[in-house]
Amino acid sequence: MANKSLKKDQLKNLLNKVAQNSQLIAPIQSDGITLFRPVKSGEGVVLEYQNSVMPPKDYFFPMSEKMFSYDTSDPSWAIKLEEGVPSRVLFGARPCDVKSILLLDKVFDAEFRDDLYLDKRNKTTIIALSCNECRHTCFCGAFGISPGEAEGADILMTDLGDRYLVEVLTEKGEKLAATCSDLLTDDDGSGAGAKEKAVAPAKEKQLNISIEGVKAKLDNMFDHPIWATESLRCMGCGTCTFVCPTCHCFDIVDFNNQSSVGYRYRCADSCQFGNFTRAAGGHQPRPSKTERIRQRFMHKLRYFVDRYGDTACVGCGRCLEKCPVNLDIAQIINKVKEVG
Ligand code: SF4
Ligand code: SF4
Structure with a gap:
């Protein structure tokens, strides 16, 4: 479909229309923080944010979800x-968070197909929003992600200032755009160039991190002392994993x-917790913070690459911002590169 254009003052009407036909999930301000x-309706939806505190991952992989129940008196x-989720539209996901959903697909829609995940994924249409600005912790470019592609x-x-460029990328997108066609006009051909200018600050101001050579280094760093050193200040709070859009x-x-009556739940876990992977009988293959910190970074930058051909980090910067002791993956990437 050719690119479309939406006048700024029509966004609320577009979201109202979307909300009439399906569940709408969008960024709002709650207690001073941006959350999906x-x-x-479009009332109260915020757009002037660089990234939400929590990623929209929760709508595909919730922190906890009931899987099934049973009744032994039956x-x-x-x-x-x-019951599955209703048909829904996720509005405002940033390019890094959209990429993280593609990474979750590799885990939950692969050799083992996860029905709980797929129900949510298949019933969700994603309207992404390019980044015109970035946070001081963003580094999506390190992973080949662009603030203007999704x-x-x-x-x-x-956001092009007076209007939005609307790029319809899939059949699902076409169906959704068709329901709002009275609000959209054909782009006059200037949209693509204007987009490049609009997202330039987000490209230029983000952290300059490169992951070149990191995987090859990590292949030989399982027993490296860096993990013991870095783990000294980790408090094992798990914040880094809970704010991460790719941790699963x-x-x-x-x-x-x-x-x-009994229930079975699936609950998000963190590799930074002492009980993570503790087996029946009490055996714990990762008994100290050293092994747990190693696991976190090795999983994202080495094991996931081996298994799925991609890193399990999208450079969203949330863990850089939220770790109480400033132990972040960007630092680790740079330190690994310095290892001789
Ligand atoms: S590891 Fe950190 S920067 Fe990378 S995706 Fe997760 S939260 Fe974002
Ligand atoms: S947020 Fe920081 S302190 Fe907490 S578990 Fe992660 S690395 Fe450790």
Whole structure:
């Protein structure tokens, strides 16, 4: 579909229309922070943010979700599966977060197909939003991501000042755009050039990090002392993993309050916790912070590359900003590159 244009003052009308036809999930301000939440209309949707505190990952891989329930008083002992999500539109996801969803696809829509994840993924249309500015912690360029491109999105919108450039990228996007066609006009051909200018600050101001050679170095660094040194200041709080749009480790928890009804939940887990991967019988293959810190960075920059051909970091900068002791992946990348 040819590029479209949306007048700035029509955005709210577009979101209102989207919300009439499906669940709309969009960035809002709540207690001073930007978060993605289901909204009933375009009212209160914020756009002047560089990145949300938490990624929209929760709408594909929630922090906790009920998988099924059972009732032992039911003679059939049938397992009751949870109902799926409604058809929905995720609006305002930034290019780094859209890329992170493609990385989650590699895990949950691959050899083992995860129905809980796929239900949410297949029923969601993604309208991404280019970045005109970036945070001081952003470094998506290190991973080949551009603030003005969003592979994996169905529609990409870019703020051009007086209007939005609307690029319809997939069939899902075409269907959604068709429902709002009265608000969209054909781009006059100036949109692509204007987009380049609009996203230039986000490209230029982000951290200048390169991952060239990092994987090859890490291949020989399993026993390197850097992990013990770096882990000294880690508090094992897990914040870095919970704010990360690509972290996807989980635990399975069964809950039964001494009644006949029981539930099984999937709950996000963190490789930075002492109980992570502790096996029955008490064996813990990663008994200290040294092994746990190594696991976090090796998984993102080495093991994921070996398995899926991509890094499990998109340079969103959230862990750089939120770690209470400033232990961040950008620093680690630079330190690994210095190893002789
Ligand atoms: S590791 Fe840090 S910078 Fe990379 S995607 Fe996760 S939170 Fe963002
Ligand atoms: S946020 Fe920082 S202190 Fe907390 S677990 Fe991660 S690296 Fe350690």
